[in-house]
Amino acid sequence: MINSPLMTVMVDAVRKAARGLKRDFGEIENLQVSRKGPGNFVSAADRKAEEVLKEALMKARPGYSLILEETGNVEGTDKSHTWHVDPLDGTTNFLHGIPHFAISVGLERDGQIVAGVIYDPIKDELFIAERGKGAYLNNRRLRVSGRQDLSDAVVAYGTPYLGRGSHGRLLKEVAAVMAVSGGTRRFGSAALDLAYVACGRTDLYWERDLQTWDIAAGIILVREAGGFVSSADGGAEPLAARSVACGNEVLHRELIALLRKANAS
Ligand code: IPD
Ligand code: CA
Ligand code: CA
Ligand code: CA
Incomplete structure (x- = not known):
């Protein structure tokens, strides 16, 4: 596992936002679905999850900039750190009741991605990685496949x-x-x-x-x-x-x- 203060901040924020997504999954009639462009949907579930993430990340790391899918950019005083936040990746799946979607939060420092968390709330699969510290799914260290053919x-x-x-x-x-x-x-x-x-x-x-x-x-x-x-x-x-x-x-x-x-x- 990765026991860093940064990872704790990221995982706590993501798990908190995921509670709302889990509740909203399957409640499509109450989700105020609208279209941002052709084939590109957004719902109250995306927006609510984003609010939770934004609040938690801003509270834990005041000053960091944010790039959020639904809100846009939030300029912080700290120009060297930027969160990249997708509150619901797989909105089309979500809105069709297909249980395959996730929250994704990455941290960029001076142009490099240094940490990432992706959480699939339906399968309770938490993927985390921090630069130099490895990648994990729940508590298992990850390795890409070794297939050569x-x-x-x-x-x-x-x-x-x-x-x-x-x-x-x-x-x-x-x-x-x-x-x-x-x-x-x-x-x-x-x-x-x-x-x-x-x-x-x-x-x-x-x-x-x-x-x-x-x-x-x-x-x-x-x-x-x-x-x-x-x-x-x-x-x-x-x-x-x-x-x-x-x-x-x-x-x-x-x-x-x-x-x-x-x-x-
Ligand atoms: C989409 C999903 C999808 C990809 C689209 C993305 P969203 O994100 O990741 O797999 O093909 O290009 O925009 O809109 O569901 O967060
Ligand atoms: Ca989208
Ligand atoms: Ca996305
Ligand atoms: Ca999204």
Whole structure:
């Protein structure tokens, strides 16, 4: 486990917000669902969870800046620390009663992600990581999968919302990956997609058109579990690129090559 004051702050905030999400799951008629854009929904559950997180994080670390999905940016006096907060990652799943969603909180210090927490309240799975201290699922130390052969690998990917990103491009990429991998999956929560690579359930994951709150926590989780994380184009700055590709070193390299080839054709 990671017994640092920072991790205690993050885990306490996330668990507190998760209580509301658990209560609200399945109560769709009372959730004031609205559309932020085509295929992009938000509900009272997202907003309530975000309020709880914001309050807890601001109280514990006054001065830190925040980037919150529903509120936007909150500039703090401390410019070197920024929380990246997704109060409900997998809103579409949540609103359809699909029990696969999470809270994701990452901390950036001087441009580097230094800690991350992703919590799936339905399965009671808490994924945590801190730079140099490893990654854990509940009390178990995590390691990315050791598979070396793409034909054995399960590969997760994400689909952009209606009207956002290029579905044509994604279909080309998915076709290329389907042709050579053991299986493909689209789960609907970018944070959990990263967490599942960190714990070795899936071998690879890639997605474009993301936001920093979707991936900040997951990036450090995968790295601390010994995995490689880049942008979907293979670049070194996934957070800045707002896209990810991750897995173990060998499969990650193969995935990047496959995606490049698919886009060149
Ligand atoms: C979404 C989920 C989804 C991904 C989308 C994200 P939200 O986050 O992570 O898996 O494909 O790009 O926006 O809106 O449910 O927090
Ligand atoms: Ca959203
Ligand atoms: Ca999200
Ligand atoms: Ca969200």
